[in-house]
Structures are given as C-alpha cells and as structure tokens.
Amino acid sequence: MTTTESQDLKVFISSRESVCDECGEELGRHAWIVLAGERGALCLACADLDHLLFLPSGDAALTRRARARSVLSAVVLKWSRARKRYERQGLLVEAGALDQAEQECLADEDARARRREREAARRAELDQQYVQRFALRVRELYPRIPPGREVAIAEHACLKYSGRVGRSAEAKSLDEQAIRLAVVAHIRHTETRYDELLAAGHERWEARAEVEGAMARVLARWEAA
Numbered sequence: 555m556t557t558t559e560s561q562d563l564k565v566f567i568s569s570r571e572s573v574c575d576e577c578g579e580e581l582g583r584h585a586w587i588v589l590a591g592e593r594g595a596l597c598l599a600c601a602d603l604d605h606l607l608f609l610p611s612g613d614a615a616l617t618r619r620a621r622a623r624s625v626l627s628a629v630v631l632k633w634s635r636a637r638k639r640y641e642r643q644g645l646l647v648e649a650g651a652l653d654q655a656e657q658e659c660l661a662d663e664d665a666r667a668r669r670r671e672r673e674a675a676r677r678a679e680l681d682q683q684y685v686q687r688f689a690l691r692v693r694e695l696y697p698r699i700p701p702g703r704e705v706a707i708a709e710h711a712c713l714k715y716s717g718r719v720g721r722s723a724e725a726k727s728l729d730e731q732a733i734r735l736a737v738v739a740h741i742r743h744t745e746t747r748y749d750e751l752l753a754a755g756h757e758r759w760e761a762r763a764e765v766e767g768a769m770a771r772v773l774a775r776w777e778a779a
C-alpha cells in the first residue's frame with residue numbers, strides 16, 4: 555500500500571472572501587477551508603477538523619513524528635501566486651500526537667523552546683473568563699464528565715468563538731444546545747472511532763452514523779446526575 559500526498563486530507567488557505575457552504579458563516583479573507591465536492595467549501599468546524607492544531611512546516615523530525623502519531627491529520631496548502639502552485643504550509647495534527655512527538659524530540663533544547671512558544675501563543679488567544687464560564691456550564695449540564703474534560707471543551711469553544719468573523723453573541727454560545735454540540739463533538743473525537751473513520755476516507759455523515767451509538771452512551775453516562 556502506498557500513501558501518497560494526493561490521498562491526504564487537504565485544507566486550503568483561501569485567497570479570497572469565503573463563506574462556509576454548510577453553516578453559512580462568513581469566514582473572511584485567508585480562511586482555512588476544506589473543499590467538499592458538490593457541497594462546496596466547508597469551514598474547519600463543519601469539516602470536523604477544528605480540534606486539530608497547526609504545526610507549521612520547518613521542523614522535519616517533529617512533523618514526521620507528529621503525523622505518524624496522529625490518527626487524523628491534514629496538509630495545509632496555500633496558493634502561491636508567484637510560483638503558480640499550491641505550497642505546503644504545514645500540518646494539522648492532534649494535540650496528543652503533537653505532545654508525544656515533542657516528547658520524543660525533547661532531547662533537543664530548541665524543541666523545548668518552540669513548545670513553550672506555541673503554548674504561550676495558544677494561551678494568549680484564550681479569554682480565560684469565557685473559558686471558565688463555559689467549563690462551568692459544561693459541568694452543570696454533564697455532572698459526571700471526567701475531571702479536566704470540561705476545560706478542554708471550553709478552551710476549544712473559546713478558540714472557535716474568538717476566531718470567527720460574524721460570531722454570535724456570547725450568551726448564545728453558552729446555551730444548552732450549543733454546550734451539547736460542543737460536548738458531542740468532543741466525545742466523537744476522543745471516545746469513538748470517528749477520527750479513524752474520517753482518516754480512512756469515510757464521509758462525515760457515514761462516520762457520524764457509525765459512531766452514533768457509542769457517542770450516545772458516553773453522553774448519557776456524563777449526563778447522569
């Protein structure tokens with residue numbers, strides 16, 4: 555079996571104003587999009603890739619390791635007007651895979667410094683008060699969620715909320731349905747084979763149907779008071 559670049563999931567950094575054809579969100583210029591055939595262009599949230607972290611090209615060893623460790627990954631490409639071709643900007647990988655890959659590279663002091671920089675940049679983007687409020691709401695609605703998960707879900711929601719053009723009001727993002735959607739997405743990615751199925755080339759609707767039962771069981775367990 556050969557793995558060629560053409561089979562990788564691809565994310566394009568758009569060069570013009572984009573709108574997501576699924577959620578209708580205005581994504582602005584230079585949006586990160588996934589092309590989904592006749593369904594048009596999707597934002598990363600709708601494509602279910604927005605839980606992945608961006609690892610810029612440049613560190614070949616780290617990139618190779620992170621990719622090998624990541625069940626789901628995507629190549630990020632940008633059109634170069636000068637060279638008239640798509641150029642690779644880096645990879646989207648799972649946070650856990652990046653952590654592991656960094657551990658493996660830790661012998662090297664530069665890798666440690668880069669990791670600190672990445673973590674600082676990520677934290678700087680987060681509105682800590684919003685994260686706290688969101689995490690509290692998650693725990694309120696899902697009292698049996700394993701400790702710490704509510705923070706992971708809240709941080710993710712916060713990045714998404716702050717990174718969006720035309721974002722909805724904060725109150726709306728904290729209503730029960732919005733919290734539920736965030737928890738469901740988290741369960742799919744962390745507690746089911748969903749990412750494996752996407753990585754194997756399944757359509758999202760197929761993969762969602764496949765893991766529906768497993769997802770619902772975890773949700774019911776976390777909900778129970």
Ligand SMILES: [Zn+2]
Nearest residue numbers: 574577597600
């Ligand atoms: Zn969308």
